[in-house]
Amino acid sequence: MQDSTDGTEIGRNRTGLQASPQLSKEMNDVVMPVAAETANASPLNEVRLLYIREADPLGSIPQPAAAKGGLKSAAKRLKGERPQVFIDKLAERLAYERGGTRLYDAVIAKFIAHEGQLQGASLQEVTEIRDEEASHAALIRTSIEQLGADPTVQTPSADLVGVATAGFLQAAADPRTTLAQTLQVALAAELVDVASWEMLIMMAERVGQDGMAKRFRAALVRENEHVAKVRGWCESLSITDAKPGERTGRSH
Amino acid sequence: MTFALFEDRGTPLAKQRFTWRELAGKPISKLDDDAFTRVRIILMNGIEMEALRFQHAAARTNRELRVTLAQVRRVEHHQATMVNWLLGADHSLIETTIGYEQVAIEVTAALAQQEPDAYLAQAYRFGLLEDFDHMHRFSALLDRLEGKDANNILQSYTDVLPGRPTVVEHRAPENDVRRPFDRATALPLSKLNALTLVAAEQQTHNYYMNIGPVFADPLARQLYAEIASIEQQHVTHYESLLDPEQSLLENWLMHEAVEAYTYYSCLQQERNPRIKAIWERMLSYELGHLSLVAELFKKHERRDPQEVVGDRLPEPIPFQSQREFVRATLAREVNLRASGPDFVEADQEPQSSLDYRNHMNSEGSPSETVATDYVWQPGTELARKVANL
Numbered sequence: 001m002q003d004s005t006d007g008t009e010i011g012r013n014r015t016g017l018q019a020s021p022q023l024s025k026e027m028n029d030v031v032m033p034v035a036a037e038t039a040n041a042s043p044l045n046e047v048r049l050l051y052i053r054e055a056d057p058l059g060s061i062p063q064p065a066a067a068k069g070g071l072k073s074a075a076k077r078l079k080g081e082r083p084q085v086f087i088d089k090l091a092e093r094l095a096y097e098r099g100g101t102r103l104y105d106a107v108i109a110k111f112i113a114h115e116g117q118l119q120g121a122s123l124q125e126v127t128e129i130r131d132e133e134a135s136h137a138a139l140i141r142t143s144i145e146q147l148g149a150d151p152t153v154q155t156p157s158a159d160l161v162g163v164a165t166a167g168f169l170q171a172a173a174d175p176r177t178t179l180a181q182t183l184q185v186a187l188a189a190e191l192v193d194v195a196s197w198e199m200l201i202m203m204a205e206r207v208g209q210d211g212m213a214k215r216f217r218a219a220l221v222r223e224n225e226h227v228a229k230v231r232g233w234c235e236s237l238s239i240t241d242a243k244p245g246e247r248t249g250r251s252h
Numbered sequence: 253m254t255f256a257l258f259e260d261r262g263t264p265l266a267k268q269r270f271t272w273r274e275l276a277g278k279p280i281s282k283l284d285d286d287a288f289t290r291v292r293i294i295l296m297n298g299i300e301m302e303a304l305r306f307q308h309a310a311a312r313t314n315r316e317l318r319v320t321l322a323q324v325r326r327v328e329h330h331q332a333t334m335v336n337w338l339l340g341a342d343h344s345l346i347e348t349t350i351g352y353e354q355v356a357i358e359v360t361a362a363l364a365q366q367e368p369d370a371y372l373a374q375a376y377r378f379g380l381l382e383d384f385d386h387m388h389r390f391s392a393l394l395d396r397l398e399g400k401d402a403n404n405i406l407q408s409y410t411d412v413l414p415g416r417p418t419v420v421e422h423r424a425p426e427n428d429v430r431r432p433f434d435r436a437t438a439l440p441l442s443k444l445n446a447l448t449l450v451a452a453e454q455q456t457h458n459y460y461m462n463i464g465p466v467f468a469d470p471l472a473r474q475l476y477a478e479i480a481s482i483e484q485q486h487v488t489h490y491e492s493l494l495d496p497e498q499s500l501l502e503n504w505l506m507h508e509a510v511e512a513y514t515y516y517s518c519l520q521q522e523r524n525p526r527i528k529a530i531w532e533r534m535l536s537y538e539l540g541h542l543s544l545v546a547e548l549f550k551k552h553e554r555r556d557p558q559e560v561v562g563d564r565l566p567e568p569i570p571f572q573s574q575r576e577f578v579r580a581t582l583a584r585e586v587n588l589r590a591s592g593p594d595f596v597e598a599d600q601e602p603q604s605s606l607d608y609r610n611h612m613n614s615e616g617s618p619s620e621t622v623a624t625d626y627v628w629q630p631g632t633e634l635a636r637k638v639a640n641l
Binding site: 100102160175 | 278282401403
């Protein structure tokens with residue numbers, strides 16, 4: 001099994017030009033140089049613009065069936081003309097926290113596999129972060145229900161979160177990625193999380209949900225602590241990797 | 253009144269053309285379109301891919317028809333592209349997989365109920381309970397890997413429950429080969445049903461084989477390897493129901509009839525007007541193919557095509573939840589196994605299957621592992637957690 005420093009071993013990476021100087025020269029010898037101004041993606045963007053202009057939205061927000069008075073009832077509890085925007089962002093956060101919980105399941109597996117590599121961090125700490133993501137999902141779910149909306153709906157923003165974070169899950173779940181690499185992915189996820197909670201709090205205040213905003217601020221405090229912790233772990237493993245001296249050793 | 257198969261000669265082949273813009277058209281909405289619109293898209297992609305594979309295989313053993321096969325096949329290929337590209341990129345691989353299993357469950361259940369031959373209907377119910385279990389396993393994976401709820405795809409039409417456990421579906425190959433229908437006596441509906449399911453399972457197998465290695469998670473990789481193996485078994489199972497004595501042109505005629513039947517079924521029930529127009533166009537193309545192949549059949553075999561495919565299509569395949577039928581079948585037949593072409597109780601399963609299965613499972617069972625203690629619930633397993641406010 002590899003350790004974190006193996007992610008940056010010197011070896012036979014073949015992807016760059018310098019790996020094959022003769023072949024690379026042969027390739028470049030037949031390349032006709034083009035002026036910088038022609039080397040752009042504008043023909044691609046022309047096609048993209050056609051599609052963008054004709055595209056339908058990913059989907060819609062459903063009328064809450066359970067609440068008396070439906071969306072009007074939710075609208076009465078929410079200031080502003082389009083209460084569904086807030087519901088969409090709540091659903092986005094719920095999807096993100098659920099996905100984040102599963103991301104940390106993958107982080108925990110790496111942590112256990114590489115036990116002892118990260119000094120000053122315990123499995124309990126990582127598990128606590130994971131459980132807090134799950135509790136934040138529960139917080140959002142309750143908030144959606146309080147507005148009379150359906151927490152099981154995949155709203156457009158919730159849908160998009162799944163697309164956007166798919167890479168995080170792939171990177172963390174890959175057995176070949178080191179603990180350092182996995183934590184780097186977790187850090188990226190946490191930074192997006194913090195920015196998103198900040199925006200959600202602003203929205204909650206704007207729609208008059210002060211109680212919700214207060215609970216979300218408490219969640220944001222914890223999310224900021226996650227960022228600090230995970231960033232610290234990443235830095236610690238980076239320093240360990242860059243430090244010359246004894247290797248943690250494996251035979252080749 | 254059912255659809256008359258040979259009255260409308262459809263669009264002439266020379267006019268069956270597309271542009272790249274048409275082929276890469278607007279996808280459906282994963283959120284707002286009915287789940288059965290997605291079911292129809294996945295099914296019809298499978299039907300077209302089967303037409304394509306058949307017409308390639310046919311060309312290998314018939315020189316005279318090669319050019320005609322290439323001409324029709326070009327259109328089938330572009331039809332497959334246009335239909336398959338209706339699925340939007342916001343479907344994750346596992347979400348699309350849930351869609352595939354929903355096709356397998358709902359379409360197989362519908363065909364099993366409309367199948368007049370008792371043995372064929374039993375074969376369909378047998379496969380149904382296995383695909384039903386695959387849904388359970390993939391739903392567990394979707395929840396535990398991505399934190400998503402399979403019901404966002406299923407829209408409550410299809411249950412998520414264990415079926416015949418995937419771990420016991422692995423059989424020695426000889427126990428997947430069934431008794432074929434007799435081309436001389438089988439009703440056209442039986443032939444249409446069988447070929448529809450061959451197509452659906454074959455595409456499911458293709459899909460899982462393509463996406464399995466795209467997953468980084470080792471359990472996902474194992475699960476797709478395992479279930480792809482069962483889908484390959486299912487292709488053998490359904491394919492072996494087809495009479496091997498059918499001539500090349502008889503087979504080709506049946507393929508075009510299946511395409512017409514399934515597009516007609518889609519057209520009758522589609523609620524999205526844009527997609528409905530696509531089904532209408534595709535049906536007209538298939539009627540064009542059918543009319544061309546019918547002429548070839550008359551010319552080369554000197555027989556009436558209606559002897560093979562009948563003169564009218566059956567009632568459309570019902571695209572609706574078959575929940576009650578699936579539950580009843582599950583209660584009665586979950587313990588059935590296969591012995592050669594027959595269906596038997598579990599204690600009569602041949603040793604050859606047990607030996608094969610025990611070896612395959614000897615280093616663990618991904619389908620058991622991924623779904624350990626899994627019970628589907630709305631909003632995923634994480635919805636069981638209490639908020640720690």
